[in-house]
């Protein structure tokens with residue numbers, strides 16, 4: 001079957017983003033070794049019985065639930081039981097729902113805005129709270145307000161200003177909709193037709209002296225019980241995918257969780273008997289603890305199914321080594337692959353990595369191809385036009 005024709009059968013399933021499938025997570029495994037600073041997990045989600053299909057390069061959408069502890073604290077601070085009926089403005093519901101349900105599955109508890117500060121200022125009765133809120137809202141405190149909000153979630157505001165009594169309805173009207181998160185699928189349907197594999201970094205950090213947890217990554221890591229909790233998912237088809245022509249070479253740059261779709265690409269190409277070569281650039285903090293799917297890469301290399309594997313360990317030495325450094329170190333070879341028709345793929349962090357990899361690609365084209373920077377820009381544009389330079393960055 002041509003690789004991308006499988007996405008079409010997503011339409012045949014009764015399940016979609018608007019009607020997600022209650023899937024079972026059948027595996028949750030830590031990929032990092034003891035001593036790592038990272039927490040990257042491998043999940044297997046069963047699509048059995050859903051009629052859902054996917055292609056290598058697609059993503060899985062997951063609807064998360066908020067942490068029960070955070071919901072309980074909000075209820076306690078609102079003086080509510082959770083049974084109160086609310087009609088949150090953002091949800092456009094036909095009928096009210098219980099406050100606990102709204103806070104658990106429907107509304108985002110992070111990202112407070114100036115609006116709630118204004119509401120609290122109008123309601124606070126304690127003079128010190130009033131003074132603080134008014135100060136934050138003054139025109140000259142714009143930066144202060146932004147920094148204050150950046151450090152806080154909604155629960156912090158209820159804790160900081162207890163004299164401002166909000167009704168459950170008033171509170172939920174300040175919250176945004178809880179959105180699903182996308183995860184690059186790390187498996188090929190040719191190998192796992194009714195399972196989807198994911199590679200997820202658990203987001204955990206501290207602000208305003210509170211432990212924070214990324215909603216969806218820790219929903220999967222901590223709250224979904226393997227084999228039991230129904231987890232609402234949908235397949236999000238993508239234009240990102242391995243070359244239709246299996247004879248084409250592939251260069252895949254995916255540090256951290258960016259490796260996910262390339263595990264899928266390699267599985268897919270091996271299973272389809274693609275004859276093109278695979279060149280993988282992976283990087284993470286430390287070789288000893290953060291070499292995701294190390295055994296699988298070793299096997300692919302041993303069998304010649306991955307021709308080259310370049311590894312960039314950023315924290316194994318004083319000076320950072322990143323995937324783009326490995327690209328530059330292999331510039332002549334990379335250029336030869338591109339000139340031979342290779343496809344170039346990037347997945348992972350959008351803010352820094354993908355930009356730096358793009359700069360490195362332009363530099364390599366310019367130096368190796370003997371082009372001016374302007375001609376290198378044209379060359380890379382042409383790669384994109386031919387869909388030979390594709391990115392899946394977040």
Ligand SMILES: Cc1cc2nc3c(=O)[nH]c(=O)nc-3n(C[C@H](O)[C@H](O)[C@H](O)COP(=O)(O)OP(=O)(O)OC[C@H]3O[C@@H](n4cnc5c(N)ncnc54)[C@H](O)[C@@H]3O)c2cc1C
Nearest residue numbers: 181182183184199200201203205214215216217257260394
């Ligand atoms: C197409 C696509 C594919 C993706 N594929 C993957 C994948 O394969 N694997 C994967 O792990 N992720 C992937 N992501 C990212 C994923 O969708 C989520 O964004 C990620 O898991 C975080 O979601 P969360 O709900 O856990 O965190 P959220 O609750 O959304 O929290 C994240 C937010 O927390 C804040 N934050 C995070 N760290 C800090 C900090 N140190 N200090 C202060 N604030 C901080 C930031 O505001 C950040 O935006 C992908 C995204 C897209 C769009």
Ligand SMILES: NC(=O)c1ccc[n+]([C@@H]2O[C@H](COP(=O)([O-])OP(=O)(O)OC[C@H]3O[C@@H](n4cnc5c(N)ncnc54)[C@H](OP(=O)(O)O)[C@@H]3O)[C@@H](O)[C@H]2O)c1
Nearest residue numbers: 201203255256257258283284285314322323349352353356
């Ligand atoms: N806050 C941010 O700006 C930011 C950026 C990226 C990822 N994240 C979040 O961190 C979590 C984990 O992400 P992840 O596991 O996918 O890995 P990651 O944090 O993106 O890191 C993977 C590897 O990429 C390296 N790296 C950092 N900057 C780079 C750059 N400019 N160019 C190339 N490589 C670079 C990292 O090195 P070092 O860390 O040692 O520098 C690490 O070795 C995700 O939830 C993601 O959303 C946050």
